[in-house]
Amino acid sequence: MTRPQLATLTAAMLMVPAAYANDSRFEFVGKASEDGTPVYEEHHKVAGECRDNLWHPVTHSVEYRKPGERESFATKSLEYRSSVLRPEMDFKQLDFDESITVRQDGDGSLAIHWQAPSGGTENFSASIEDSVVIDAGFDNLVRRHWADVTSDQSVDFRFLAPTRGEHYAFVMEPVSTDQTEARHTVTIRPSGIVLRFLVDPITLGYDSSGTLTDYIGLSNLRKSEDNNYTVHIRYDVSKRPTCELTP
Template sequence: MRHTTVTVSLALLATALPAVAQDFRFTGTATTGDGSVIYEERHAVDGTCEDGVFRPQQHEVAYHKPDTEESFARKTLEYEASVLRPAVDFSQPTFDENMEITYPEPETLVINWQTPRGDSERFEVDYTPNTVVDSGFDNFVRQNWQSVVARESVEFRFLGPTRGEHYGFVLERVESDRVDADHVVQIRPTGMVVRFLVDPIVLGYNNSGALSDYLGLTNIRKNQDENYTAHIRYSVGTYPDCELTP
């Protein structure tokens, strides 16, 4: 009886303990097709360990040109409501561009975009539970890790913020001669029209569930009319003290 009492007491104590704050730090180097370095991303993710799995809460990204300490663009993501749909604040002062994505009410998001040409765009978008926003794709992959390992496809919606709409996409395993990783997947549009406009994004992950490669269109501008397409290779500086995948 005494052993049972101690076991129950420990279980209650574990339930009462707050989630432990954790850090996840990684860096990405973006290169062109010929290997020239365009910029570096420095990621700092603060979160907690919940049921043995890391849950991000706040994510800061600083973008740096080669050999410079001053950032030329920044992004903040808040995952308070959902790890798939963060609130986003992105600023690229070189082009006078700023974008904010907020969630003023359930199942509705608002995009406020200051464009590089000086115009202001505002979109109010209704979304479904399987809609993914911005870097939420990384958490979406980890949430569906068992499907990734089993080579199963997963359909979802992905927000196109500059168009003020979300579109059908699929996450699926793929072979790539450009990405060398433990697990290689792509996210590609499923709609016929969007498939002609948007190329698939190829992603590499290591066995721990950390992003190792991103190959596709980025959010960093090459000029007023187009963004860079790049291969971003990531290295982890600090892992949290719990698993990245369920």
């Protein structure tokens, strides 16, 4: 398993509709640095709904840009039609001619198409389980289990690796670290012993409202054809939903 393939196990972290009932927007920018050097920015726009004063994402778009540039070198769109944990996904990294799509088939499985930088293509079918999380669904997993996060409890789940066509057992658990100034921090790491030696943990920081403030670990973006960035992303929110992010 290569590092780019392993990178798709991480989050890291989209078509905005015209309007929804109880419309609420969430907009933020993440600035990623590697070894202290700025390497790219993530520009996020999320459209959602407020239901019983709790925010539910519907669609999420992100543009990846080099620092100081307006043109994007990668894009991603997520649609939370079936589940806030398992969005359908379209990802493109234009500078490597790579694309990944994840769709939910009518037969209860995930249809995955990967166009690799090498020019080859792969098609996979993966099972859907209630514990499976896809891409930025990890952020909603944290909020769904906010009571566990804030009371030092661990959460088991499975994370999809699209370029492998499989999902793997992971655990999310609170952790203490001096890498961020976040109010709450958690790690996401593989549960299996073998994969634990191959995949470094991801560290996530959140403020008291459940807003993501930090991401530390392997990025989903390629630095070269064989390697992905390893980054610390710091997020700054420009527009918050009008309702609560956590129960």
